[in-house]
Amino acid sequence: MQSLSNRFVYNANPSRVVFGTGTIESLPSEVERLDLKRVLVLSTPQQVELAEALSSRLGDKAAGIFSGATMHTPVAVTEEAMKVAAETGADGILAAGGGSTTGLGKALALRTGLPQIIIPTTYSGSEMTPILGETADGVKKTVTTPKVLPNVVIYDVDLTMSLPASLSGTSGINAIAHAVEALYARDKNPIIDLMASESIAALAGALPAISLDPGNTDARRKALYGAWLAGVCLGAVGMSLHHKLCHTLGGTYDLPHAETHTIVLPHALAYNASAIPDVIDRLRGVLGSENPALALYDLAGAVGARRALKDIGMPEDGISEACSIALSNPYWNPRPLEGEPLERLLQRAWAGSPPVME
Structure with missing residues (x-):
């Protein structure tokens, strides 16, 4: 326990x-x-x-x-x-x-x-x-x-069951994003920690299985269960940098919601990693990887999701604007928001490069 x-x-x-x-x-x-x-x-x-x-x-x-x-x-x-x-x-x-x-x-x-x-x-x-x-x-x-x-x-x-495998992947990683940010929320608590961990494990296991076999009923059941728990997490505690960036990008550039979350999540987690060592340790166990941010990036690849903002309609010249908007009215975040590192985060997300923990 x-x-x-x-x-x-x-x-x-x-x-x-x-x-x-x-x-x-x-x-x-x-x-x-x-x-x-x-x-x-x-x-x-x-x-x-x-x-x-x-x-x-x-x-x-x-x-x-x-x-x-x-x-x-x-x-x-x-x-x-x-x-x-x-x-x-x-x-x-x-x-x-x-x-x-x-x-x-x-x-x-x-x-x-x-x-x-x-x-x-x-x-x-x-x-x-x-x-x-x-x-x-x-x-x-x-x-x-x-x-x-x-x-x-x-x-x-x-x-x-009829949800295309590609949409299942991005929709599911969108749900994972809720659970990941719940683990380091300012108002986190042990009950939500349990739900978030269970959610991430269920979804991370189910989504590749759905990608290989969209008719896999057991995988579909686990994914829906994981999404339910992720939603409970999202509704119970505050969100941080990841959700702020996705709301900024989606609202300003009309980017598809789930795909934006899928692309940004590994980079936002990498940005915060140095400030949340306990969460990184927990995610290592849940995801079975020493680098949870890279594991989430690889999960997106495993389900066939696009991993670059440029591929879903984000203009490169919008990176600075997005940073300014995110910094103008930020959500609470475990690591202070800094302009230059944030721009580097978005540049990597725009290009589709792997996440980097700075």
């Missing part, structure tokens, strides 16, 4: 989770339990078929479908969905899909107070957090409030 701190605080967010295979069958009973009569179903344009299937499952309790969810939760899209919710008389929200749809559901819940059910189909983990990130005028801002917590999360392994 790990040694316990003399004193710590653990904030547990209220949630109801239904986890397993075929759990989507419980949707009508969960709607009934919440006493909902008119449920608005949310999705991205790419997952409208899933939205239609869920709407059919709801029967006369389906208020309609809004399939305009998109990454980084633009306020303009939320406003469109608000109009649909009002026009259809919705008294509840069902968000099905990845982080984009979850974000839209949270944004609607924040503004309307409507109860929400979330059915994740990726490994983002955001469904378990009281955090909402919204984008307006090219700037992504986050708010933390229990108002955006879902009433129910239904994890159905079956709904992740």
Whole structure:
């Protein structure tokens, strides 16, 4: 057993989770339990078929479908969905899909107070957090409030089976990023340490297996379990440099969310390594590597993910701007943020070079 701190605080967010295979069958009973009569179903344009299937499952309790969810939760899209919710008389929200749809559901819940059910189909983990990130005028801002917590999360392994292996890899490493930063959060605690370690181990083991065999049900189950735990970690403690950089890059340059996290994570961990020797020791055991930052970089390679920001749309001349934005309103971080080392970090991430612990 790990040694316990003399004193710590653990904030547990209220949630109801239904986890397993075929759990989507419980949707009508969960709607009934919440006493909902008119449920608005949310999705991205790419997952409208899933939205239609869920709407059919709801029967006369389906208020309609809004399939305009998109990454980084633009306020303009939320406003469109608000109009649909009002026009259809919705008294509840069902968000099905990845982080984009979850974000839209949270944004609607924040503004309307409507109860929400979330059915994740990726490994983002955001469904378990009281955090909402919204984008307006090219700037992504986050708010933390229990108002955006879902009433129910239904994890159905079956709904992740069709997630392409490439997307599974980046979505899963995005979840790992939540758990890694939870290990060195300012408000870390032994309970979250256990969840984070379990999450990282589950995902790091499952993702390469999914890459080799996307139909591996056991690997899919482990990945979804790991993502759930990562989401709990993200929702319970504060995040640091990694998340600040990803929010800056995503909001400013409209980069894909999960891929940005996948690329930045090894470099952010390497930047902080000298300030968190205990966490590095723990990650060595969890990842089975003397260099955890390099292990995460290699994991991205093993799942076929792109490892360079330049390959996902980041302009090289934006590196200095991104540093300035990140430094202007920084999150707490175990190592003080310094301009030149931060620029070197982003330069390596832009080029796709291996992480370097300075």
